[in-house]
Amino acid sequence: MREADGPVRVTAAADQAAVRGAHLGLVLRHLRDHGPRTRARLAAELGLSKATATSLVVELEQRGLVRRGAPARGSVGRPGATVELDGPRVCGIGAEINVDHVATSAVDLAGAVVVEDRRGLDSRRLGPDGVLDELTGMLRHVLDEVAAQDTIPAGITVGVAGLVDTTHDVITVAPNLGWRELPAAARLRDRLGVDAPTIRLDNEATLAAVAEADSADPERRDMLVIYGEVGVGGGIVSDGRPLRGRHGWAAEFGHILVDPQGRPCGCGRRGCWETVIGLHALLDAATDPDDRLRDPSLTLEERLEGIVSRAGLGDTRTLTALETVGTGIGAGAATLVNVLDPEVLVLSGYFAPLEPFLRESVEKRLDADVVAPRLGGTHVAFSTLGPVAAVRGGAAVSLAPVLTDPTLVPRRAGAETGGSR
Amino acid sequence: MREADGPVRVTAAADQAAVRGAHLGLVLRHLRDHGPRTRARLAAELGLSKATATSLVVELEQRGLVRRGAPARGSVGRPGATVELDGPRVCGIGAEINVDHVATSAVDLAGAVVVEDRRGLDSRRLGPDGVLDELTGMLRHVLDEVAAQDTIPAGITVGVAGLVDTTHDVITVAPNLGWRELPAAARLRDRLGVDAPTIRLDNEATLAAVAEADSADPERRDMLVIYGEVGVGGGIVSDGRPLRGRHGWAAEFGHILVDPQGRPCGCGRRGCWETVIGLHALLDAATDPDDRLRDPSLTLEERLEGIVSRAGLGDTRTLTALETVGTGIGAGAATLVNVLDPEVLVLSGYFAPLEPFLRESVEKRLDADVVAPRLGGTHVAFSTLGPVAAVRGGAAVSLAPVLTDPTLVPRRAGAETGGSR
Numbered sequence: 001m002r003e004a005d006g007p008v009r010v011t012a013a014a015d016q017a018a019v020r021g022a023h024l025g026l027v028l029r030h031l032r033d034h035g036p037r038t039r040a041r042l043a044a045e046l047g048l049s050k051a052t053a054t055s056l057v058v059e060l061e062q063r064g065l066v067r068r069g070a071p072a073r074g075s076v077g078r079p080g081a082t083v084e085l086d087g088p089r090v091c092g093i094g095a096e097i098n099v100d101h102v103a104t105s106a107v108d109l110a111g112a113v114v115v116e117d118r119r120g121l122d123s124r125r126l127g128p129d130g131v132l133d134e135l136t137g138m139l140r141h142v143l144d145e146v147a148a149q150d151t152i153p154a155g156i157t158v159g160v161a162g163l164v165d166t167t168h169d170v171i172t173v174a175p176n177l178g179w180r181e182l183p184a185a186a187r188l189r190d191r192l193g194v195d196a197p198t199i200r201l202d203n204e205a206t207l208a209a210v211a212e213a214d215s216a217d218p219e220r221r222d223m224l225v226i227y228g229e230v231g232v233g234g235g236i237v238s239d240g241r242p243l244r245g246r247h248g249w250a251a252e253f254g255h256i257l258v259d260p261q262g263r264p265c266g267c268g269r270r271g272c273w274e275t276v277i278g279l280h281a282l283l284d285a286a287t288d289p290d291d292r293l294r295d296p297s298l299t300l301e302e303r304l305e306g307i308v309s310r311a312g313l314g315d316t317r318t319l320t321a322l323e324t325v326g327t328g329i330g331a332g333a334a335t336l337v338n339v340l341d342p343e344v345l346v347l348s349g350y351f352a353p354l355e356p357f358l359r360e361s362v363e364k365r366l367d368a369d370v371v372a373p374r375l376g377g378t379h380v381a382f383s384t385l386g387p388v389a390a391v392r393g394g395a396a397v398s399l400a401p402v403l404t405d406p407t408l409v410p411r412r413a414g415a416e417t418g419g420s421r
Numbered sequence: 422m423r424e425a426d427g428p429v430r431v432t433a434a435a436d437q438a439a440v441r442g443a444h445l446g447l448v449l450r451h452l453r454d455h456g457p458r459t460r461a462r463l464a465a466e467l468g469l470s471k472a473t474a475t476s477l478v479v480e481l482e483q484r485g486l487v488r489r490g491a492p493a494r495g496s497v498g499r500p501g502a503t504v505e506l507d508g509p510r511v512c513g514i515g516a517e518i519n520v521d522h523v524a525t526s527a528v529d530l531a532g533a534v535v536v537e538d539r540r541g542l543d544s545r546r547l548g549p550d551g552v553l554d555e556l557t558g559m560l561r562h563v564l565d566e567v568a569a570q571d572t573i574p575a576g577i578t579v580g581v582a583g584l585v586d587t588t589h590d591v592i593t594v595a596p597n598l599g600w601r602e603l604p605a606a607a608r609l610r611d612r613l614g615v616d617a618p619t620i621r622l623d624n625e626a627t628l629a630a631v632a633e634a635d636s637a638d639p640e641r642r643d644m645l646v647i648y649g650e651v652g653v654g655g656g657i658v659s660d661g662r663p664l665r666g667r668h669g670w671a672a673e674f675g676h677i678l679v680d681p682q683g684r685p686c687g688c689g690r691r692g693c694w695e696t697v698i699g700l701h702a703l704l705d706a707a708t709d710p711d712d713r714l715r716d717p718s719l720t721l722e723e724r725l726e727g728i729v730s731r732a733g734l735g736d737t738r739t740l741t742a743l744e745t746v747g748t749g750i751g752a753g754a755a756t757l758v759n760v761l762d763p764e765v766l767v768l769s770g771y772f773a774p775l776e777p778f779l780r781e782s783v784e785k786r787l788d789a790d791v792v793a794p795r796l797g798g799t800h801v802a803f804s805t806l807g808p809v810a811a812v813r814g815g816a817a818v819s820l821a822p823v824l825t826d827p828t829l830v831p832r833r834a835g836a837e838t839g840g841s842r
Contacts, residue, residue: 019440163792163793172793172794173793173794222666222667236760238659238664239662239664241660243659243660243664243761244762245643245761245762245763246643246762246763246764246798246799247762247793247797247798248762249762249793249797250760250761250762251760252759252760252762252792252793253759253760254792255759255790255792256756256759256760257679257752257753257755257756257790258678258681259680259681260679260680260752261680261682267792269789269790331678331681332678334678335677335678335756336760338673338674338676338677339657339671339672339673339674339677339757339760339761340664340666340671340760341665341666341667341668341669341670341671341673342666342667343667368690369676369678369690371584371673371675371676371688372584372593372594372668372670372673373593373594376668376670377667377668378667
């Protein structure tokens with residue numbers, strides 16, 4: 001997640017060290033968001049003296065987080081050496097526990113993917129211990145790969161399809177997994193051992209939203225992500241920061257009420273948004289019970305390819321079903337836009353590949369239902385990240401503390417300390 | 422600022438000043454939130470050296486923002502003099518433009534109300550110029566009173582019942598006033614003259630939410646306010662900050678969809694929350710068309726007294742209508758809780774005096790419809806601020822910059838500058 005540039009905020013714990021750490025973070029984030037540049041340019045853009053900028057760059061070099069890049073072109077006088085991120089020094093690790101798969105990803109400081117994996121499984125049948133065993137094996141592999149490249153893992157963030165207590169790192173209730181009150185972080189820690197990096201849990205759709213927002217694009221500082229699979233989740237980014245709510249349970253979009261007379265929902269209520277726009281609502285409307293697209297052995301990707309293919313051929317039933325889902329997306333999204341006034345509304349998960357058949361009906365209904373003029377200025381985007389959104393967001397969240405305080409990464413052995421100017 | 426031990430660190434002058442301003446604000450907010458205390462205690466609680474704390478207190482004294490208070494009791498050794506806010510030095514001014522009234526308030530640094538006024542009028546009939554003329558007269562009176570007490574006005578924030586473009590300080594559209602694209606701040610500035618403090622516009626329900634959150638209560642850092650009058654608005658406070666959205670149009674709660682088959686709304690749509698829980702929905706259900714409580718000459722307070730009186734006497738029709746409204750509040754609020762996961766849900770405006778007859782049905786429906794267990798930990802509160810919520814919030818927003826950077830308030834004439842430790 002990109003932090004705000006601008007003046008460093010000083011908090012109650014403020015002392016020289018904290019200010020120093022914040023300044024180091026400011027330089028690191030600036031290099032990540034705006035690319036390599038000279039020390040002189042860094043100083044000018046961040047309002048620092050040249051001496052301070054140089055001192056900060058030297059310390060970041062000692063910590064292995066930046067390195068010298070190519071000389072700047074077009075500069076007046078002698079070309080200045082540029083500074084750029086030294087990506088492989090540190091990485092964040094993301095993981096995901098979902099109904100039909102588990103996944104992992106390690107992404108370094110420069111955004112390069114170190115290692116990434118995804119395995120299909122039946123989480124309900126395997127149960128918590130079986131799933132956590134499988135994920136532990138995958139995480140061991142990630143940690144081995146990362147260690148082999150001499151990269152420091154900053155932490156592990158595990159996205160879960162359910163409500164997560166982010167204070168205690170416990171899965172509170174995950175209806176589609178059938179789990180509740182599961183201390184999944186502690187169980188993973190027991191399996192991985194005391195040497196493993198810090199393990200945190202988060203909601204997978206929140207992490208997918210973080211991945212969408214993890215760019216320097218200022219529009220993405222106020223953003224909603226609606227994440228459709230069998231269930232519907234989402235994430236909120238407000239003023240550049242993920243909005244998790246008081247207990248980490250915000251953005252439970254699937255269960256907002258859209259029709260009191262609507263269909264029963266898996267949660268026991270009636271007329272939840274999920275019953276209108278979840279994957280099963282589309283399949284029920286577009287196919288008969290014996291249709292091959294309902295074959296449980298198909299992957300989500302195969303099912304969607306079938307839908308796209310039929311829609312592309314002009315199949316009326318498929319197109320009508322997609323229009324109904326698109327209108328349903330627009331109706332619920334209008335409520336979210338009225339509540340949150342985002343700049344961008346990102347449709348992710350199974351919605352993304354259906355963009356050509358959903359966009360028009362989504363926008364039409366949004367335009368009718370948002371109370372502010374012209375959709376309140378919100379525009380609709382479809383995710384391009386695909387199924388890796390949640391693990392990439394997890395990796396970004398794991399890496400975030402380093403971008404706030406680079407002193408979390410130790411100096412390299414042999415690096416001089418003190419007095420550097 | 423304490424000098425670093427060891428190697429001298431060079432920081433740009435601008436950074437030094439910004440850090441100094443932030444530290445001054447930290448001390449000021451700490452005194453406001455936690456009350457008078459000695460310099461030694463301030464230093465300990467804020468992690469500052471005693472020399473730094475003393476230097477900051479001296480500067481705040483020179484700026485007239487703090488003063489010496491009574492000696493601390495129970496301290497070890499000789500009693501230390503305490504420091505406390507010097508309230509009357511500076512104030513924030515709030516104002517409100519609503520359908521049937523305009524209002525003003527000036528609140529000083531210590532939270533004391535300097536002057537407050539409210540006048541009934543018919544904004545639709547008077548039109549923008551008539552209403553702004555009336556408000557100008559009231560603001561002149563406020564500025565005169567404030568000047569007579571030698572208090573500096575930090576700014577004026579005007580709450581409006583409608584969508585406000587907070588970047589350009591323009592009323593985008595205010596359906597219940599019948600206004601659109603009105604540069605109200607500029608028009609007030611023209612009337613008040615160049616000497617007037619900065620004038621900003623904001624949504625009145627957002628300001629009411631700020632007033633609810635303007636306490637040191639940590640629960641109120643994640644809060645929703647639902648503000649019921651003829652229309653229904655609201656405000657969101659997330660992690661201690663008002664969430665205004667990208668364009669300032671967040672928290673338009675009145676027009677979230679609760680029933681696609683519901684009643685037509687004034688906005689041209691159908692089934693908006695406002696049609697279920699707005700004041701007219703209650704009156705329509707509780708009274709016949711010729712009932713004296715519908716007499717247009719009654720004030721809101723008189724109408725509510727009538728409702729409370731009938732409910733207190735056990736009138737079945739009134740009680741049923743209140744239960745229906747309470748259930749409707751719970752149904753829409755559940756969507757908001759699922760989206761935002763607040764700690765507290767505050768019911769304000771006309772809901773507040775009806776607490777004894779609304780609470781049970783609101784909580785019952787919330788409990789049924791919030792997907793997280795036990796209401797997701799959210800609890801329901803009813804506002805105790807009454808009709809001054811919006812103007813008090815406006816005053817708080819006007820004063821906020823001083824609490825972030827107290828150097829905005831000049832030193833008093835004769836106060837020594839520089840070198841004070």
